[in-house]
Amino acid sequence: MQELLQSEEQCRRFCNKAIEWLLNFWVPESKLFRVSYETDQKESKGESPNAASMLICRVVPELNDLARTHADPILWSKLSLRVTEATTQLKSQELYEVLPLATFGVLPLFSSCYLARLLAQSEKALDNPAYAIVMRRIILAVSKEVRSSWEATASDRMHPFDLYACSMALTGMRKLFKSAFKYKNKQAISAFWANIKKKDLLIESIAKRVRKQKIGKPSEAEMDRIYAAGPTWSWSSDRWNNLLGRLKSSLSLDKIEQSETLIDNLLRRVQERASNEALVQIASKSNAMGFELDSSALAFCLAILSSLDSNRTGLIRQGLTAIFESCEAGLFQAMPFLTDNKGRSIYVPSLEIASKALDLLLQEIDGESAPETEAAFKASSLIQNRLCERFNTIKITDSSGRQKHISGWCSDRSLSKTRVDAWVTIHALSFMLRRLELIRLIKRKVVFEDYSWFSADKCTPVWENVEDPNLGFPNHLIKEQIQQALTDKSKSPVFILYGPPRNQQNHYCSRSSQFKRMGSNNPLPFRFSCRYA
Numbered sequence: 346m347q348e349l350l351q352s353e354e355q356c357r358r359f360c361n362k363a364i365e366w367l368l369n370f371w372v373p374e375s376k377l378f379r380v381s382y383e384t385d386q387k388e389s390k391g392e393s394p395n396a397a398s399m400l401i402c403r404v405v406p407e408l409n410d411l412a413r414t415h416a417d418p419i420l421w422s423k424l425s426l427r428v429t430e431a432t433t434q435l436k437s438q439e440l441y442e443v444l445p446l447a448t449f450g451v452l453p454l455f456s457s458c459y460l461a462r463l464l465a466q467s468e469k470a471l472d473n474p475a476y477a478i479v480m481r482r483i484i485l486a487v488s489k490e491v492r493s494s495w496e497a498t499a500s501d502r503m504h505p506f507d508l509y510a511c512s513m514a515l516t517g518m519r520k521l522f523k524s525a526f527k528y529k530n531k532q533a534i535s536a537f538w539a540n541i542k543k544k545d546l547l548i549e550s551i552a553k554r555v556r557k558q559k560i561g562k563p564s565e566a567e568m569d570r571i572y573a574a575g576p577t578w579s580w581s582s583d584r585w586n587n588l589l590g591r592l593k594s595s596l597s598l599d600k601i602e603q604s605e606t607l608i609d610n611l612l613r614r615v616q617e618r619a620s621n622e623a624l625v626q627i628a629s630k631s632n633a634m635g636f637e638l639d640s641s642a643l644a645f646c647l648a649i650l651s652s653l654d655s656n657r658t659g660l661i662r663q664g665l666t667a668i669f670e671s672c673e674a675g676l677f678q679a680m681p682f683l684t685d686n687k688g689r690s691i692y693v694p695s696l697e698i699a700s701k702a703l704d705l706l707l708q709e710i711d712g713e714s715a716p717e718t719e720a721a722f723k724a725s726s727l728i729q730n731r732l733c734e735r736f737n738t739i740k741i742t743d744s745s746g747r748q749k750h751i752s753g754w755c756s757d758r759s760l761s762k763t764r765v766d767a768w769v770t771i772h773a774l775s776f777m778l779r780r781l782e783l784i785r786l787i788k789r790k791v792v793f794e795d796y797s798w799f800s801a802d803k804c805t806p807v808w809e810n811v812e813d814p815n816l817g818f819p820n821h822l823i824k825e826q827i828q829q830a831l832t833d834k835s836k837s838p839v840f841i842l843y844g845p846p847r848n849q850q851n852h853y854c855s856r857s858s859q860f861k862r863m864g865s866n867n868p869l870p871f872r873f874s875c876r877y878a
Contacts, residue, residue, distance in 0.1 A: 458510035465517035477540035504682035675731030
């Protein structure tokens with residue numbers, strides 16, 4: 346227990362440091378987060394919309410519940426405020442500015458999914474031309490993938506990291522349409538269909554970006570490949586219009602309710618692909634397939650199954666064990682999920698793999714201990730030790746010309762002692778919050794091992810049928826006193842039932858666990874019984 350407490354204290358300390366360090370990337374003038382800093386760079390005075398800001402704005406709200414339990418409330422409130430400002434700023438940007446068009450080419454899939462998932466949080470997402478543009482990119486990519494996945498070689502297939510991001514974007518789109526139909530928002534639906542048809546929206550945005558930032562203009566073949574907006578490839582405009590027509594005809598309220606839309610069909614195919622890929626990756630751990638485990642591929646296959654198929658618990662848990670057991674010195678092996686036309690490769694960082702695996706584990710075990718917990722604890726301990734020992738502190742120049750020290754982490758796929766990355770630091774924060782929750786569950790397991798317990802619904806007879814031993818004695822009813830103490834929401838009762846064996850202490854403990862506190866529909870969670878020496 347002492348080791349657990351020490352590890353928890355260290356993890357909580359660096360969790361709060363991660364929040365502080367992440368705030369150093371905030372650029373007040375543009376109300377966005379900077380992607381990274383290198384030694385001797387000047388502090389940013391203005392920042393363009395970027396994938397790091399989109400990632401931070403999506404991840405921070407997902408961590409709110411964990412942060413309320415484990416993070417410093419003042420620091421977290423400050424970060425949440427910055428994220429709210431950045432989200433508002435991103436949603437109000439000009440179309441040519443917010444679309445990912447420069448760093449890794451036109452509409453790289455991972456950046457497009459970041460933007461789609463962020464914009465889907467807005468009430469007016471379907472009215473937003475940027476949302477229609479990135480969803481067109483995603484729908485086309487997934488449609489091509491499911492049509493050709495059985496014929497394509499492994500290297501040509503979409504990496505599960507991108508596949509997961511696309512599936513989440515498609516799920517978000519389905520929810521938006523369901524809500525629009527429910528509230529009869531015909532204007533938003535019409536605006537979305539009008540915008541998704543207009544290939545000129547993207548072409549005009551690219552032209553503006555080329556003029557202002559002098560980026561390279563994509564070829565017609567490239568535009569056709571990613572957007573069905575050119576004449577040189579098999580996905581011509583006619584073929585896209587056919588796909589769009591099928592999508593529109595399938596997206597009705599009745600078909601959404603029955604999961605019969607084209608989106609649902611695409612998601613089912615994605616689910617099948619994820620299941621097959623997960624089995625291959627798990628088999629590769631024993632080297633039965635002749636190649637090494639790609640932890641990033643397995644982690645995001647499992648994430649797809651967790652979000653789309655509630656019946657794959659066994660496979661998910663087996664895969665999580667394989668991931669955690671593959672951790673070496675706090676790192677995971679992975680293949681690149683993107684290689685651009687300049688030969689640059691992008692990998693999922695080990696921290697993102699670890700954070701996603703812990704997230705899946707916490708969902709699967711749902712507060713209970715499980716065999717996978719031990720492997721997760723060992724692997725996450727290695728990762729925590731690495732994080733606490735190997736962070737970077739660099740010097741930059743602030744707006745007044747003075748030296749300023751900032752700290753953070755950089756990607757393990759491109760290690761450097763002179764760089765800190767905002768997008769890696771948010772993954773570090775995400776990992777540590779989930780690691781703290783894992784430690785909390787393990788502490789509970791250690792404590793509860795000294796007690797016998799079972800759930801309230803298994804206690805018999807029910808409380809109403811329990812007889813009070815003092816029945817007939819005025820003002821001394823034990824049952825009534827226990828009931829009042831346990832149902833009073835304003836109090837946290839502590840009392841001792843004292844007496845020799847066979848005096849009904851266990852009887853009252855077990856039956857009183859069926860009580861519901863005032864204002865709550867849930868019974869008290871545990872029944873404890875004494876152990877006599």
